[in-house]
Structure formats: structure tokens, C-alpha cells
Amino acid sequence: MNSEVRYSIVIPVYNEEAVIEQTYRRLKLVMESTREPYELIFVNDGSSDRTVAIIKDFGGQDDAVKLITFSRNFGHQVAITAGMDYASGDAVVVIDADLQDPPELILEMIAKWKEGFDVVYAKRTKRKGETFFKKQTAHLFYRILKASTDLEIPTDTGDFRLLDRKVCVELKRLPEKNRYVRGLVSWVGFRQTAIEYERDERLAGESKYPLKKMIKLSLDGLTSFSFKPIKMAIYAGVILILCGLIFLAGLLFLKLSAASNVIAGWNLVMVMQLVLTGILLTMMGIIGEYIGRIYDEVRDRPLYIVGEYYGAKKKERKVKV
Ligand code: UDP
Numbered sequence: 001m002n003s004e005v006r007y008s009i010v011i012p013v014y015n016e017e018a019v020i021e022q023t024y025r026r027l028k029l030v031m032e033s034t035r036e037p038y039e040l041i042f043v044n045d046g047s048s049d050r051t052v053a054i055i056k057d058f059g060g061q062d063d064a065v066k067l068i069t070f071s072r073n074f075g076h077q078v079a080i081t082a083g084m085d086y087a088s089g090d091a092v093v094v095i096d097a098d099l100q101d102p103p104e105l106i107l108e109m110i111a112k113w114k115e116g117f118d119v120v121y122a123k124r125t126k127r128k129g130e131t132f133f134k135k136q137t138a139h140l141f142y143r144i145l146k147a148s149t150d151l152e153i154p155t156d157t158g159d160f161r162l163l164d165r166k167v168c169v170e171l172k173r174l175p176e177k178n179r180y181v182r183g184l185v186s187w188v189g190f191r192q193t194a195i196e197y198e199r200d201e202r203l204a205g206e207s208k209y210p211l212k213k214m215i216k217l218s219l220d221g222l223t224s225f226s227f228k229p230i231k232m233a234i235y236a237g238v239i240l241i242l243c244g245l246i247f248l249a250g251l252l253f254l255k256l257s258a259a260s261n262v263i264a265g266w267n268l269v270m271v272m273q274l275v276l277t278g279i280l281l282t283m284m285g286i287i288g289e290y291i292g293r294i295y296d297e298v299r300d301r302p303l304y305i306v307g308e309y310y311g312a313k314k315k316e317r318k319v320k321v
Pocket residue numbers: 011012013014015016045073074075076079095096097098100202206207208209
């Protein structure tokens with residue numbers, strides 16, 4: 001294989017033993033058809049099953065296969081970032097390992113890239129085989145995010161996309177810890193375009209994105225690109241003060257008018273107490289989300305730790321002595 005890599009395919013994998021070999025075969029078929037040099041960078045995000053063994057198995061006969069193994073599970077967004085850090089191609093494609101994103105679309109992305117676009121993202125028109133709950137919450141999240149930020153972050157778009165080398169270089173200058181990569185790509189700018197596709201079902205295995213990780217990802221998205229949640233505290237405060245004043249005015253009015261027996265009793269106090277405490281705690285929680293992220297930035301721990309690098313040729317830093 002030519003040493004100059006044209007395309008780098010980044011595949012984050014976390015316990016994907018059921019699909020990984022098929023994914024490799026399909027990617028291989030697609031990439032061979034380009035007749036240009038490429039590399040397949042698998043980023044193992046701390047899998048505990050046979051994923052690594054399987055990758056090493058097919059990787060042993062294929063120089064295009066590279067494998068970065070994290071020392072533990074650092075999360076999907078970090079895995080993507082690591083893949084981009086190690087990629088050496090002129091164009092970098094990020095794709096899920098479970099074949100929900102059809103590899104054949106990469107050819108369409110490459111065509112757009114050759115037309116001169118720097119980012120080609122794949123927008124989902126349909127999502128097959130996913131639960132009603134997942135589809136609805138995802139739908140809602142993309143809309144909330146759109147409403148809360150001025151940045152144009154495309155809706156219904158995951159991380160399946162092609163990035164020109166220069167976009168990756170700029171992304172490396174954004175060292176934030178709680179990453180929402182799709183937002184960062186929008187932030188970086190350049191010429192971006194979309195292609196549409198219907199998202200397939202996961203080929204095999206379970207989703208590696210349980211509710212907890214979905215919530216984390218959406219909070220990262222919101223807090224990274226919007227201060228609206230924290231500003232809600234101000235609106236809520238002002239509205240509550242107004243309500244209180246109106247209430248007070250009502251009481252005074254009743255007191256001054258003939259009907260003097262108007263003490264509502266403790267029920268009302270109870271309800272107010274619960275609602276107000278609820279609002280206060282929610283607001284404190286939202287502020288906490290931001291502060292936690294600030295703390296993460298200040299500590300400045302590395303984003304990930306690579307336990308093992310495996311590949312035909314380890315990417316060497318060309319340092320002249
Ligand atoms: N993934 C990962 N680390 C994680 C969770 C997921 O690298 O902690 C990978 C996973 O192997 C897959 C991609 O991220 O390649 C998307 O995950 P999944 O398909 O489970 O998410 P879903 O499509 O269900 O949202």
C-alpha cells in the first residue's frame with residue numbers, strides 16, 4: 001500500500017464483537033473501490049469482550065488496519081476525537097461500528113468533498129429499528145438545541161461525516177473535555193453540506209448508548225453551545241416575583257374589601273413551598289452542570305489514555321535530529 005494515506009476511516013468500537021468483522025468487510029469493499037490509499041482506524045473504547053481479538057485477527061493480514069486501545073471506557077465522543085488525532089488522511093470519515101450508517105455512503109461523501117466541500121455530514125431522514133422513545137427524545141433534543149443556540153448545528157445528524165484534513169487540524173485546537181463533536185464541527189465552520197440517508201437497524205448486538213449516556217451527551221451539547229439553561233433562572237425568578245406581587249395585591253384587596261375571612265390555610269403554603277423548592281433545586285442543578293464542566297477544564301486532565309497502539313506502521317512523528 002502507498003504510504004501516503006488519502007482517506008482515514010475512524011470507527012469507535014465498544015463491545016462490538018457481534019458486528020465488527022462484517023463492518024470491516026463492508027468498509028473494505030467500499031474503500032477498495034476508491035482505488036486510493038486509505039486506513040481504517042479502529043478506536044477501542046475499553047471493550048471487555050472479544051472485539052480487540054477479532055480486530056487483531058483480520059488486522060494481521062491487512063496493512064490498512066490500525067487499532068488504538070484506550071485504557072478504559074472514555075466514551076464515544078472521546079473515541080472519535082482520538083481517531084481524528086491519529087488520522088493521517090487528506091479526508092477523515094467518522095462512522096459507527098454497528099452498520100447503522102451504511103459504508104456505501106462514504107463514496108457519496110467523497111464525491112462531495114472532491115467538489116470542494118470541507119465537511120459532508122449525513123442527515124437522517126428515517127431511523128429504522130430504534131425504539132419510539134429513542135426517536136422521540138432524539139427528535140426533541142435536536143430541536144431544543146437548535147432553539148437554544150445561535151450556532152447552526154444541523155438537526156437529526158449524528159457523527160457520521162467526512163471532514164477535510166484542515167477541519168481536523170482546527171478541531172485539535174478545541175481542547176474542551178466534555179465534547180459534543182458535531183457541535184464543534186459546526187463551530188469550526190468551512191464549507192459544509194449534507195447528504196440524506198435512512199438510518200439502518202443495528203446489524204447485531206445491543207445499543208451501547210443507554211439512557212444515562214444519552215443524557216450526558218445532550219447536556220454536553222446544550223451546555224457547550226448555550227447559556228440559555230442558566231439564564232432560565234433569571235426568567236423564573238422574575239416571573240415568581242411578579243406572581244408574588246400579584247398575589248399580595250389580591251390579598252390586600254380582599255382584606256380591604258368586606259370579605260375578611262380569606263386566610264387560605266396551609267395547603268396553599270405547602271404547594272408553594274414544593275414548587276419553589278423544586279424550581280430552586282433545578283436551577284442549582286443546572287448551575288452545577290456548568291460548574292462541573294468548568295472544573296473539568298481547570299483540572300485539565302488528558303482527554304484519553306492509549307493503552308496500546310497496534311498497526312502495520314505506527315504513525316511516526318517526523319522529528320529531525
Ligand atoms: N461507542 C463507543 N463508546 C461508548 C459507546 C458507544 O465507542 O461508550 C461506539 C459504539 O461501538 C458504536 C458507536 O459508538 O460504534 C455508536 O454507539 P451505538 O450504536 O451503540 O449508539 P446508538 O446507535 O444506539 O445511538
